[in-house]
Amino acid sequence: MKAIWKGSISFGLVNIPIKLYSGATAHRIDLDMIRQKDKCPIQYVRVCKKDGKEVPWDDIAKGYRKENGDYVILDKSDFAAIAPEKTQTVDIFEFVKEEEIPPQYLEKPYITEPAKEAKKVYALLRDALKKSGKVGLCRFVMRTTQHLGILKVEEDAILLIQIRFNDELRDTGEVNLPSDIKISKKELDMATSIIEQLTGKFEPEKYKDTYKEELVKMIKKKAAAKKGEKPAPVKRRKKTTDKDDLLEQLKASLAAVKS
Template sequence: MARAIWTGVISFGLVAVPVRMFSATREHEVSFHQFEKGTSDRIRYQRVNERTGKEVDYADIVKGADIGGGDHVLLEAADLDAVAPGRSRSMEIHQFVDLDEIDPIYFQKTYYLAPGSEETVKTYMLLRDAMADLNRAAVATLVMRNKEYLAAVRADGNLLVLETMYFADEVRDPKEVLDSVPRRTSARPQEVRMASQLIDSMTGPWRPADYRDTYTDRVNDLIDAKKAGAEITPAEDAPEATNVIDLMDVLRRSVEAARQRRGKGGRKDSESRRPARRSASAAPATKDASPRTPRGTGRATLAEMTKADLSVLARKLDIPGRSAMSRDELESALSKARGQRRQAS
């Protein structure tokens, strides 16, 4: 069994739920050592006192904060723990938000939260089930490894899952990073429709097991080939950028190729995808939120619209779970919403 990397309590209101935290992911990169080129001599790193030149044991190393002028404030682990003795074992919930509201750019790493003990399973299940029914995530903070983390706690099946997140000031503004931010262009309607068809033809249910780290496989094959003295086959070069003049032709051929691949593999079952749990706070459709035909689609019926067009209408109606729906599920949900609107009028 894995060892918990953090134990403490989730607190909201006057309720405290003991939990244990376990890492939910692991890396599978190839491990390398470093050698001096042309030799079999390993490269080693040592912690050395720059004044004496002698190696220092890790247990004898403390942290120092630069305060300018070559001076530092030295802090030991006990000093850092002293500023938040309770918080290092407490995860405080500040607010509950709709799970769909959190931009994925804020997510860092995923952890499983398990009940603290058999005696506390009931309170754990209570929090888990309540959040699942409402499609809510708990926004919390905790101190772990001498660092405060922002976190989102959500229900996932029988478990509570914690996502550590970046604070707002840790997310960089693209205007400060990129030379220029692309602006909207006036693409031709037929190009937009063709691009939507390509996306729709490549849309299917999310199956994580369908994807594999092929680069790591190639690195392992490279190691085996060099070990056996075999010839190494280089990978293909990246494709060149598509010429804008040939864009329509490339899109058309891409759509045809995607449809042929889907035809060979059989139509993917849209029913295998579960729509996201409906939020209890989602408001029913009203006259003010009536579906309108997206720009460029005329008076097209739902059956004639692409998935992209249906998604636009679903967003205007604030249909819950729309991001996880297939095209058929979107059409069904919109048809139901229109029916409710007619009955209300």
């Protein structure tokens, strides 16, 4: 596994040299855009909307569009002037209880690894965090962008979890949510029973991303199929509608769970 960042964790007056590794991988298969009739790959070009001509990279600038349609041009010196100070430090500035952080703030996990000479100090911070039951709120700069994060213990590792700033989250009041809907006691009891029947312990290793597996199977099947042959269509589950009786759906769901 290749380190994506090197620096240190700042804990009071103590610095802990670390390497940072991505804590997640994407389940993604690269698909090319092609012309269907002859499988010719598609090339994307930068084209001016006014004259339709291709624009070379040297002639391209970044601009902010104003309400009147005009643009404010920003160059490299403008971005450099406002860029956060480029440090190689994860600065802990506060400790909080992890349960105080709503899940919608959590964004991206990283694994920290101490340098050989910092293993004892790393273990000290890890054990202190574990004993306190708290996580360290921190700031760090990666690729010229400042991020907020928490340092938390997971088994023998200190994880750095990038979290979102408050103004990045949308207010739930922006969407239409049900407020004056009447739910009968029978419907609520049955829905609660389904929840109780399906309640278990969270074991993440049991859950797999089946989409990638199915996509690979589909690609292999189509590659092996004779020209003009189409694979059998995938059966979809029947969708329920508002016209269907809610209580009957609940009864059927409960019966399916029990069986």
